[in-house]
Every structure is written in structure tokens, then in C-alpha cells.
Amino acid sequence: QVQLQESGPGLVKPSQTLSLTCTVSGGSISSDIYYWNWIRQPAGKGLEWIGLIYTSGSTNYNPSLRSRVIISLDTSKNQFSLRLSSVTAADTAIYYCARDFSPWGQGTLVTVSS
Amino acid sequence: QTVVTQEPSLTVSPGGTVTLTCASSTGAVTSGYYPNWFQQKPGQVPRALIYSTSKKHSWTPARFSGSLLGGKAALTLSGVQPEDEAEYYCLLYSGGAWVFGGGTKLTVL
Numbered sequence: 001q002v003q004l005q006e007s008g009p010g011l012v013k014p015s016q017t018l019s020l021t022c023t024v025s026g027g028s029i030s031s032d033i034y035y036w037n038w039i040r041q042p043a044g045k046g047l048e049w050i051g052l053i054y055t056s057g058s059t060n061y062n063p064s065l066r067s068r069v070i071i072s073l074d075t076s077k078n079q080f081s082l083r084l085s086s087v088t089a090a091d092t093a094i095y096y097c098a099r100d101f102s103p104w105g106q107g108t109l110v111t112v113s114s
Numbered sequence: 115q116t117v118v119t120q121e122p123s124l125t126v127s128p129g130g131t132v133t134l135t136c137a138s139s140t141g142a143v144t145s146g147y148y149p150n151w152f153q154q155k156p157g158q159v160p161r162a163l164i165y166s167t168s169k170k171h172s173w174t175p176a177r178f179s180g181s182l183l184g185g186k187a188a189l190t191l192s193g194v195q196p197e198d199e200a201e202y203y204c205l206l207y208s209g210g211a212w213v214f215g216g217g218t219k220l221t222v223l
Contacts, residue, residue, distance in 0.1 A: 037212075047152075047160065047203050049212040060210055063115050101150055101205065102162035102171060 002027035004097050004105035012091075012112050018084040022097030022105060029078045030055055034100055038071060038082045040093040041107075048093075053080055087112045116140050116208040120215035125223050126194045134218045135186040136204030142185035143206065149187035150205040151180055153198075154217075160203065164189060196222050 008020035022036070029036065038050040051061035053071045061069050070083040084091060094107040117139040126132040136149060143149060151164040162171055164180035167187065177193045187204055199222040204215040 039214075046217045047154075047205075047214040049205070049214055052212070060212075062211055096159065101152070101165065104159050106159060 002099060002103060004099060004103060006095060006097050006105045006108040008108060008110070010109055010111060012087055012110060013114050014088055014112055015086055018082070018087050018091060018110055018112070020082045020095055020097075020108065020110070022080050022082075024078045024080075024099070027099075029073065029080060030075045036071075036073070036080045037098045037101065039096045039098060039104075040091075041096070042090075042093040050082065050084075050095075089113065116206070116211070116213045118204060118206050118208075118213045118215040120202075120204055120218045122216070123219045123221065125221045126191070128194060128196055128222055130194050131190065131192045132194060132220065133183070134189045134191075134202055134204075134220070135183065136188070136206065136215050137186045138206055138208060140208055143182060143187045145182070147187070147206040147208060149180065149182075151178075151187075151189045152203045152205065153200045154203065155200045191220075194222055198222055 003025045005023045012018045032055050035052045035054045037052045041047050051071050053059045059071050068085045073080045089112050092112045094109050096104050096107045098104040119137045145167050149167050152160040154160040163174050168180040179190050181188050202218045
């Protein structure tokens with residue numbers, strides 16, 4: 001049973017870069033039949049798709065975040081990562097990683113504050 | 115950028131039937147939008163229910179079904195149970211990106 005777990009700093013200062021990692025267990029991130037997503041949810045609000053990465057390394061991003069987002073893959077560690085630059089308070093949210101759109105990790109809260 | 119619209123809230127009686135819909139600002143939703151549906155209860159991780167319009171995951175209760183209806187994606191709950199009270203999100207693929215709807219809060223009363 002594949003499981004995903006997000007990790008990274010829970011507090012990021014405004015204008016800095018948010019960096020999160022998703023560790024995949026119980027399955028290989030190199031499997032060609034899946035893609036790997038990042039999704040976020042501000043407190044009390046809806047879900048927002050951030051972007052995805054295919055095993056090939058190609059990526060698709062939310063157009064509204066594209067200029068600030070990089071998603072990468074580390075097959076040797078069975079992980080994929082999110083970098084979101086120039087963060088503001090509006091980026092405060094629970095960040096989820098997911099394989100396709102199921103299963104999801106438990107989510108990690110990232111707060112942007114000085 | 116595509117905007118995906120859902121009913122903000124719906125109320126249904128236990129045992130009843132309710133249909134949630136998901137519209138795209140780009141026009142009629144087709145199978146090519148690969149509609150997905152998720153259920154989220156307070157404090158929990160969203161749970162996938164439906165993918166590719168009508169396909170169910172192994173854990174999806176039989177009372178949930180997905181379809182295309184009147185140019186929208188639809189999620190129908192038949193024989194609603196109290197535990198179905200939750201927020202429901204649809205997800206569409208449009209213009210090379212995935213877009214979530216704003217969610218429908220379903221109350222079972």
C-alpha cells in the first residue's frame with residue numbers, strides 16, 4: 001500500500017522560498033503509470049492544485065503560480081519536492097502531496113509569517 | 115484560466131437523493147475533462163471518490179455515482195447516509211492544468 005508523507009519547515013518568512021518534500025513508501029516513484037501532485041488548502045478554504053511532475057521529469061503547473069513554482073523528482077530517495085518562491089501570507093496553507101489524486105499524504109501546515 | 119463552479123451548499127434528508135454539479139467556464143464539461151470528485155470531512159484529508167467521470171475507487175460506496183449531466187459533471191448520492199455530510203470538491207482537467215471547484219457543503223438533515 002503506497003503511502004506519502006510531506007515534510008519541511010512549518011514556518012517561512014515573507015519573500016523567502018517554501019521548500020517541501022514528499023516521501024513515497026510502499027511503491028516506486030519511478031513507475032511510469034503515475035504522476036505526482038502538490039495541492040494546498042488555506043484554512044477554512046477550498047483546494048488549489050499547485051502542479052505535478054511525471055516520472056520523465058516533465059511538469060505542469062497552475063498558471064497562477066507558474067512563475068514561482070518548481071517541482072522536482074529524486075528517484076534515488078523516492079521523493080519529490082516543491083519549491084515556492086517569494087511567499088506571502090496568502091501562501092499559508094496545508095500542503096498535500098498525492099500520487100495522481102489518490103492517495104494523498106496527511107498534509108503539512110506551512111505558515112508564512114515574520 | 116478556467117474557473118470551476120459548484121453549488122456552495124445543498125441540503126438533503128437521510129435516505130434521499132441529491133446531485134452535485136460541476137461546471138466549467140470554458141463550456142460544456144466532457145469526458146476529456148476527466149472529472150474527479152473528492153469528499154472532505156472536517157479535519158480530514160480529502161478522499162477520492164470518483165475519477166474519469168464515473169469510475170469508482172475500490173472504497174467508494176455504491177450509493178455514489180458520477181456522470182455528465184446537462185454540460186456539467188455530476189455526483190449523485192442515492193440513499194444518503196448521515197455520514198455523507200461533508201464538503202465535496204470536483205476537479206477538472208482543462209488547458210493543460212487541473213482546476214478544483216470551490217466545493218459544495220452537503221448537509222444531511
